[in-house]
Amino acid sequence: MNIGQGSVRLFYMDNLRALAMLTGVFFHAALAYSPMLHSMWPSADQQNHWFFDVFAWGSHLFRMPVFFVMAGFFCALLLHKQGGKAFFKNRLLRIALPLVLFLPLLSIAMGYIIEFGLEQVQNPSPFLAFVKTLMTMPETPTMPLSTMHLWFLYHLLFLYLLTYICHILVGAKFANWFVTLKPKHLLTLLILAIMPALYVVPVPFPAPEWIFPALWALWFYGLFFALGFGYFTKPKLIEQFENQLAYYLLTGLLCYALCYYLLPASLLPDNQPTGLLKLGLTLLESAVSVLLTICAVLYAKRFLNSNHAVMAYISKVSYWVYIVHLPLLFFIGFLLLDQDWHMLIKFVVSCVATIGISLLSFHLLVSWTWLSGILVSKSSG
Amino acid sequence: MQNYAFEMNDVSIRYPHFKMEGLNLSLPQGQVMGLVGVNGAGKSTTIRILMGLVKADSGQVKALGYNLPEHQVQAKYDIGFASDDMRLYKSQTLQWHMDFIKSIYPKFDSAYAADLLKRFDLIADQQIKGISHGQRVKACLLLVLARRPKLLILDEPTTGLDPVAREEVICELADILLDDERSVLFSSHNTHDIEKLSDQIAFLDRGKLLALQDKESYLESWARFRCQINNTSSESVLGAVSIKRNGQIAEIVTAQYSPHYVAQLQQAGFSVLEQHRMSLEEIFVANIKRSR
Amino acid sequence: MTTLFKNTNMIKRLIIKDWELMKKGIAGYMAAGIVTIGIMGMATEITFNVGAILMITLLIVIGARSAVESIVNEKKDQTMPFILSLPISPQHYALAKLLSNLVLYIVPWLILVLGMLAVIISTPIYNGVIPLVVLVSVYILAAYCCYLATALLTYSEGFTIAVMIVTNLLINAFIIGIMRMPEINQTFKAATASWNSTSLTILAAELGFTCVILVLTAYLQQRKTNFL
The missing domain is CATH 3.30.70 (Alpha-Beta Plaits)
Structure with a gap:
């Protein structure tokens, strides 16, 4: 019996992963030139432009949800193909081990890079300047424990645990009910279900980097994870949106335009919207997340479902690039702070250099070692 | 030398309101012994001693050549035991129980279990809490029989069954007893069942063995x-x-x-x-x- | 003892069986545990206190339910004859019960306690509260061992619930009692956790008591001659 999409080759998933990963690098690079995050981002440049904000926050609202949809999808696929025990072993090796292995290394690296920024950068960002002042205080505050950008892996582990819990407590009956819903109703339900999670955090929703599982993130990303899980077992769940995809894309973009317009000029805690404005922004954020995530998956399926050598290569290295890109971006960003170049050039240089060094390090440190067995994803077929 | 499925020599045990003194009871291999007695006669105590669940105050007990209760683990691999007060896990299915038993007994005969399932008219995927008393007894017997024990000990297996279910159980047991290698100890206060199935009859009353004889000569006497x-x-x-x-x-x-x-x-x-x-x-x- | 090693497979099977029977409940507790740690992780004074109360409740409920469901109910529901008809001695059966319950309890206990300590260490909450948190957590563990022992030795629902009630009532007295001790009270709002002879003595007494209870239970189980 062929359940879900277990026996179909899924090139578009590999390609989508590659694109989403690249978008992640561009997103983090763009934040250095974001007016909204100017006072909070460690490598924030003196130059900034709203264009970077438009791109950064637009991609931010659906990029990680897309990753979680894929994670849910592959979770179902792996469970279907290999069963519970093999799944558990696989996730321990591919998710828990890299987290345990790289979190300390990245923390140390990030410590050194921030120290480098504090000591060497002549034109520090507001964040670096703020840290410098803190350092002069008699009691230096300690940095909170953080999972950094590996929060994705960390929360994924909790979502696997929750999947197991749901499997024991609820079974498949619940998922079957969702499939019976009409597209409009399912969309409304998803958007409304997401709203409480996003309402409790600042706009645009932050990365849940702290050492504790963030309940809002488990709820928010968990819904996308569940959507991906359901998509594997019942492809109709997402494919039913295919007919009116252009309409959903347009609605999503319009919602984002309005959302961007309503966002505060600076994302400092004091500037956070309250009351009805906050509620409206949360509704728009939720709508954008749901609509653009579904569009991303279905457009990828429509236009990117073929084997492309470059995309396959990027997909192959994406896990490694994901792990190392952020400290590299900060380091390069700090170096660029003192350069008198145009921000667009700086942005391109930081992206190219980060990706270039990541790829180089992949071939030098990973591709021929045991690490490749853990970090190189097999084809999704 | 005669081989015995079990031997109890000079077994004594005392409870506040019950005592059993100097019980001698043994069952030659391949025989079926019916243990008869009123409620409280000591049938269940005798069986519990034989299963290693109760330690006698004195005396020697052997089952399938193993001393009890010391070597009960080895002995129990070849003893099948079912009693009327035995219940299965309500929240689980019969299939779960079969899988559980199969994981313990290497000799578990799945084909025979499937056959018994049909003959007893049981549904493997039904939760135990949804089945009747008769079906539960049959489920217990299925789990015991499919492991192909050398010694079968049944404590009041037909108690509380309706006449049809009882007949089914008795017929199945009669079938099983055709196997000459298998020994059975079967307690009941239903003498019709004992009369149908047993080669030997043991009468117990107030902890004492009143008679122990082969059925034919006993009835003839x-x-x-x-x-x-x-x-x-x-x-x-x-x-x-x-x-x-x-x-x-x-x-x-x-x-x-x-x-x-x-x-x-x-x-x-x-x-x-x-x-x-x-x-x-x-x-x-x-x-x-x-x-x- | 040698038969014990020969029979580890059977003990393992029984532990797996208990896990399978209780996994629905455990799944629920795991979900509640994630929520509790998430609430504590919000790191405000209110959420930390709410999380701590939830955690204590959760630890008590997990313990109470596992002791009743896997031990007392096995006798009450008459599934014990079924298990004891399998190739296991009643002594090893009791050992399997003791082990499965301890494992099934200590794992969530450790996760919740370590989670709580991690919250304290990584937030502005005074680290001086750590000895109190540890002492109360170990008290809950010791209380659990008390009713686990009662359940295993008596298989009586009444006795087990009575011990649960008494130990859980005493938890308030215990917290108030140690809070009133100057050695603990004075270090309560310190920036760092300070263990002094009083808190260490209480901790040692709790741990010692727990060990004695467990060893005594195992010993009395081995001496039992009558099961069912």
Whole structure:
């Protein structure tokens, strides 16, 4: 019996992963030139432009949800193909081990890079300047424990645990009910279900980097994870949106335009919207997340479902690039702070250099070692 | 040398309101022993001692060559035990139980289990909490029989079953007993079942073994006579278990019947009017009355 | 003892069986545990206190339910004859019960306690509260061992619930009692956790008591001659 999409080759998933990963690098690079995050981002440049904000926050609202949809999808696929025990072993090796292995290394690296920024950068960002002042205080505050950008892996582990819990407590009956819903109703339900999670955090929703599982993130990303899980077992769940995809894309973009317009000029805690404005922004954020995530998956399926050598290569290295890109971006960003170049050039240089060094390090440190067995994803077929 | 499925030598145990003293009971391999007694006679205690669940105060117990309770683990791999107070896990299915038993007993015969499932009209995927008492008993028997035990110990297996379910269970047991290698100890206060299945009968009452004999000779040794009392009738007759007088008629029960017994009665001054073979139930009642 | 090693497979099977029977409940507790740690992780005074109360409740409920469901109910529901008919001695059966319950309890206990300590260490909450948190957590563990022992030795629902009630009532007295001790009270709002002879003595007494209870239970189980 062929359940879900277990026996179909899924090139578009590999390609989508590659694109989403690249978008992640561009997103983090763009934040250095974001007016909204100017006072909070460690490598924030003196130059900034709203264009970077438009791109950064637009991609931010659906990029990680897309990753979680894929994670849910592959979770179902792996469970279907290999069963519970093999799944558990696989996730321990591919998710828990890299987290345990790289979190300390990245923390140390990030410590050194921030120290480098504090000591060497002549034109520090507001964040670096703020840290410098803190350092002069008699009691230096300690940095909170953080999972950094590996929060994705960390929360994924909790979502696997929750999947197991749901499997024991609820079974498949619940998922079957969702499939019976009409597209409009399912969309409304998803958007409304997401709203409480996003309402409790600042706009645009932050990365849940702290050492504790963030309940809002488990709820928010968990819904996308569940959507991906359901998509594997019942492809109709997402494919039913295919007919009116252009309409959903347009609605999503319009919602984002309005959302961007309503966002505060600076994302400092004091500037956070309250009351009805906050509620409206949360509704728009939720709508954008749901609509653009579904569009991303279905457009990828429509236009990117073929084997492309470059995309396959990027997909192959994406896990490694994901792990190392952020400290590299900060380091390069700090170096660029003192350069008198145009921000667009700086942005391109930081992206190219980060990706270039990541790829180089992949071939030098990973591709021929045991690490490749853990970090190189097999084809999704 | 005779091989025994189990041997109990001089076994004694004491509880506040019950005692069993010097019990000697053994079952040759391949035989079926029916253990008969009223409630509280000590049947379950005997079986629990045999399963290593209760340690006797003194005496020796061996099952399938293993000393009990010390080596009960090895012995239990070849002993199948089911009792009327045994329940399965309500929240689980019969299939879950079969898988559980299969993971423990290497000899578990899945094909036979599937066959029994059909014969007993059971549904493997049904939760235990949804099945009737009769089905539960049959499920327990299925789990015990499919592991192909050398010694089968059944404590009141047919208690509480409706006549149809009882008949099914008894027929199945009768089938199983065709296997000469398998020994069975089967306790019941239902003497019909015992009469149908057993090769040997053991009577227990108040912790004492009243009789232990093979079924045929045991049944043949009991008879009931309706006699005319003559003037010369003596007060007692050799071998009589009871003499009930009612006017000129006496009902005499003996446990030492032989073709010469009629002559013996006539010599004692009784004219035999009728002679009856006794059912096990009648013998059971007579025996209990005699012992008390 | 040698038969014990020969029979580890059977003990393992029984532990797996208990896990399978209780996994629905455990799944629920895991979900509640994630929520509790998430609430504590919000790191405000209110959420930390709410999380701590939830955690204590959760630890008590997990313990109470596992002791009743896997031990007392096995006797009450008459599934014990079924298990004891399998190739296991009653002593090893009791050992399997003791082990499965301890494992099934200590794992969530450790996760919740370590989670709580991690919250304290990584937030502005005074680290001086750590000894108190540890002492109360170990008290809950010791209380659990008390009713686990009662359940295993008596298989009586009444006795087990009575011990649960008494130990859980005493938890308040215990917290108030140690809070009133000057050695603990004075270090309560310190920036760092300070263990002094008083808190260490209480901790040692709790741990010692727990060990004695467990060893005594195992010993009395081995001496039992009558099961069912």
